[in-house]
Amino acid sequence: MMQEREVGQIVTHTVDMMNALSVRQFSLPPNTYIGAGAIARTGEAIEKCGVHRVLVLTDEMLEKMGLPEGMYRALNYSNIEYSVFCMPIGEPKSADVEAAARQAAESGCGAIVAFGGGSALDAAKAVALLLANPGTTVSALEDSTHILPRTMPLVAVPTTAGTGSEATTVTVITDSVRHVKRILVHDSLMPDLAIIDACLMLGVPPHVTAATGMDALSHAIEAHVASGATSMTQALAYRAISLIGEALPIVVGKGSDVAAREAMALASYMAGIAFSNAGLGLCHAMSHQIGAAYNIPHGVANAIMLPSVMHYNQLVCKKTYPEIGLALTGRMMDAAETIRCVQQLIVEIDLPANLLEAGARKEDFARFAEDALNDPCLTANPRTASKEQIVGVYLHAYHRAGREVRA
Numbered sequence: 564m565m566q567e568r569e570v571g572q573i574v575t576h577t578v579d580m581m582n583a584l585s586v587r588q589f590s591l592p593p594n595t596y597i598g599a600g601a602i603a604r605t606g607e608a609i610e611k612c613g614v615h616r617v618l619v620l621t622d623e624m625l626e627k628m629g630l631p632e633g634m635y636r637a638l639n640y641s642n643i644e645y646s647v648f649c650m651p652i653g654e655p656k657s658a659d660v661e662a663a664a665r666q667a668a669e670s671g672c673g674a675i676v677a678f679g680g681g682s683a684l685d686a687a688k689a690v691a692l693l694l695a696n697p698g699t700t701v702s703a704l705e706d707s708t709h710i711l712p713r714t715m716p717l718v719a720v721p722t723t724a725g726t727g728s729e730a731t732t733v734t735v736i737t738d739s740v741r742h743v744k745r746i747l748v749h750d751s752l753m754p755d756l757a758i759i760d761a762c763l764m765l766g767v768p769p770h771v772t773a774a775t776g777m778d779a780l781s782h783a784i785e786a787h788v789a790s791g792a793t794s795m796t797q798a799l800a801y802r803a804i805s806l807i808g809e810a811l812p813i814v815v816g817k818g819s820d821v822a823a824r825e826a827m828a829l830a831s832y833m834a835g836i837a838f839s840n841a842g843l844g845l846c847h848a849m850s851h852q853i854g855a856a857y858n859i860p861h862g863v864a865n866a867i868m869l870p871s872v873m874h875y876n877q878l879v880c881k882k883t884y885p886e887i888g889l890a891l892t893g894r895m896m897d898a899a900e901t902i903r904c905v906q907q908l909i910v911e912i913d914l915p916a917n918l919l920e921a922g923a924r925k926e927d928f929a930r931f932a933e934d935a936l937n938d939p940c941l942t943a944n945p946r947t948a949s950k951e952q953i954v955g956v957y958l959h960a961y962h963r964a965g966r967e968v969r970a
């Protein structure tokens with residue numbers, strides 16, 4: 564029988580924990596190298612970890628283009644051996660992630676270096692977690708309540724400015740069998756080191772630059788109004804929005820502009836920290852569904868959903884949207900004009916202006932709404948949403964002004 568003293572301890576601990584419910588945790592990469600030429604520091608960074616062999620996880624296209632060559636030179640200079648796994652083009656699939664984890668285990672590597680866009684970074688984070696939980700799969704990890712933390716160093720080198728994956732505790736992997744997005748959130752998914760070198764981003768084509776840039780903007784806007792937002796995350800989100808407002812049209816129009824690329828790289832990183840700590844919202848919860856079903860790139864899916872989700876959330880964001888408008892344009896404006904400015908930016912950088920242009924089918928919306936309700940991103944949305952309301956937002960995004968705005 565439980566002693567009176569033990570019962571007292573449990574009651575006291577419960578009260579202590581209830582008092583601590585408002586305590587917020589804030590995490591970011593313990594180390595970041597940022598600036599043109601930073602990639603040359605990769606070797607010395609790995610050396611500091613006491614590791615002599617790494618798995619480099621990149622994608623087929625970047626490897627073919629030779630973009631990782633500067634990093635390979637840096638690794639060779641520091642006598643770091645490396646084994647390369649190239650992910651197929653596209654968003655990371657669980658079967659490829661599990662194959663990469665097998666190669667990592669067989670290669671005897673002591674660290675994972677992710678080099679690429681958000682897909683390569685997300686894949687590498689899942690690989691690192693699989694290595695710490697041998698015998699498991701990506702879908703089993705998502706369902707597990709007891710995930711062992713990552714055991715080897717993780718270095719993230721982004722080559723696009725968008726996901727901010729180099730600064731988050733999140734990874735999104737598409738289930739190869741069920742074609743749904745598996746979202747893993749774990750403290751140990753935060754990379755130990757982010758190496759952000761905008762020179763690696765100079766050759767990113769305009770349509771990828773536009774899509775990834777809109778992903779970063781949707782992170783910053785959702786984080787700014789998320790239920791988990793704090794002054795700290797809003798400071799990062801606000802500055803990210805202002806950097807994107809200025810630099811995104813420039814990098815889409817002139818990809819070789821190093822200063823604008825650096826601004827976007829920094830904005831993506833800041834927005835990543837902001838949303839990793841504050842949460843996202845309905846835009847990501849809804850875009851995950853259309854991305855997986857129609858194979859729409861993540862950033863494009865967010866661009867399609869963002870103005871309609873902002874329209875829906877406007878009811879509870881009358882104070883915060885004008886702040887977003889000011890950050891984005893440098894001008895004072897009301898909530899409605901802020902949404903119009905976001906929509907205008909999407910049209911200017913030539914992304915689909917609505918779900919109709921993206922080839923969506925209205926009959927799918929009820930199923931998407933059902934799945935969006937179960938998406939973990941929804942919990943931080945500032946306005947609650949029912950299945951019917953989410954279908955309404957999909958319909959708004961379907962019928963929203965499109966080609967005529969572009970014309």
Ligand SMILES: [Fe+2]
Nearest residue numbers: 726778782861
């Ligand atoms: Fe995203």
